[in-house]
Amino acid sequence: SSSSPYTTHVVARRLALESGLPWIMEMRDQWVGNPYLAQAANPFSRSQSARLERQCVTTASSVVVLTEAHRNELQARYKGQAEHVHVVRNMFAPRTTASADRTQASTFRLFYAGNLYGERRLDGLGSAVATAKVPGYETAALEIAGASYDKPFEVTVGTRGVRLLGTLKQSEVEEHLGQVHVGVIHNPSWDKVHIPGKLYEYLASGIPVLDLGTQAEVASLCEGTVPYSQVSQDDPAAIEKALARFADWWQENPRGNPPAADHPSAVPARGAEFMKVLRGVALPKTTGAPPETTGATLPETDPGGA
Numbered sequence: 001s002s003s004s005p006y007t008t009h010v011v012a013r014r015l016a017l018e019s020g021l022p023w024i025m026e027m028r029d030q031w032v033g034n035p036y037l038a039q040a041a042n043p044f045s046r047s048q049s050a051r052l053e054r055q056c057v058t059t060a061s062s063v064v065v066l067t068e069a070h071r072n073e074l075q076a077r078y079k080g081q082a083e084h085v086h087v088v089r090n091m092f093a094p095r096t097t098a099s100a101d102r103t104q105a106s107t108f109r110l111f112y113a114g115n116l117y118g119e120r121r122l123d124g125l126g127s128a129v130a131t132a133k134v135p136g137y138e139t140a141a142l143e144i145a146g147a148s149y150d151k152p153f154e155v156t157v158g159t160r161g162v163r164l165l166g167t168l169k170q171s172e173v174e175e176h177l178g179q180v181h182v183g184v185i186h187n188p189s190w191d192k193v194h195i196p197g198k199l200y201e202y203l204a205s206g207i208p209v210l211d212l213g214t215q216a217e218v219a220s221l222c223e224g225t226v227p228y229s230q231v232s233q234d235d236p237a238a239i240e241k242a243l244a245r246f247a248d249w250w251q252e253n254p255r256g257n258p259p260a261a262d263h264p265s266a267v268p269a270r271g272a273e274f275m276k277v278l279r280g281v282a283l284p285k286t287t288g289a290p291p292e293t294t295g296a297t298l299p300e301t302d303p304g305g306a
Helices: 007-019 043-059 070-079 079-084 123-131 171-178 199-207 219-223 236-252 267-280
Strands: 024-027 061-065 084-087 107-113 141-143 153-157 160-166 180-187 210-213 227-228
Touching: 007 024, 043 079, 043 107, 043 160, 061 070, 061 079, 061 267, 070 079, 070 084, 070 153, 079 084, 107 171, 123 141, 123 160, 141 171, 141 199, 153 236, 171 199, 180 199, 199 210, 210 219, 210 236, 227 236
Parallel strands: 024 061, 061 084, 107 141, 107 180, 141 160, 180 210, 210 227
Antiparallel strands: 153 160
16 A cells, blocks of 8 residues: 555555455655644544554554655654564656757756645745856756646746746656756755655756755765755855856766666666565464465566566
8 A cells, every 4th residue: 555645554454454465555755744734634633643653554564665764753653663664765767768968058947846835935046046157058047847837937037037837747847857957856944754756857867956955865866876966045155056066067968867777766776675575574463364375476586676
């Protein structure tokens, strides 16, 4: 079972208890402690969520999360289940389509994909880009794609601009990633657990990453693959310095640096991690006898990462 929504785990727990089958519980977001849920939930709802999470985590054969920070949180909360909590991060398929030569562009383009929910904001970055001087480029622009924007329009400051692209199809996002210079990710300062999923698409495209959040794990994912800078969007000097460093990198890597298939975040490696979890699961404690097996076994190796 995979969440959110969290009801999937409540259903899966019932099925596991009744059938005796192993159960892998994947939590793609926090349940207890989810900052976005806590803003709307009443005290009764929060206590019910805590009770249901405890029931599920202590019943599941294995719990899979996406970040080290989330694993540490669950291991501290459920010490008896610590060895059953595993990290299997998001994954990507390396880019196969051609990328444009970024050194031929006159505008240095930053791209943010996602919605600005919670306390996410990009006003500071937009202001910094509007005044930044990027070596080798005439102008700079911040392009934002997300469902919050229902139509494309452009707001310019002098000759530099912020472009709101509206909702894009996945194919259009991939096309954009083959043309832009920087991928932007952003988590609020108080969110220490999540890593934005778009990071993995930026990695697959081999473009530099500008991180406006404070998640400590992001740097290790980018290490050895693409340039990375973590800055405050309220520090325009630091942003301009990061963009200058990225511009220098593009001179040496005009079409980016898409990672090899053996990158730790690529599909084969992540698939192998998940298969390791599958091979290691134990049957949960149930009141009834587990069903007879069909004789099927998991492979010792994982040739395709499937």
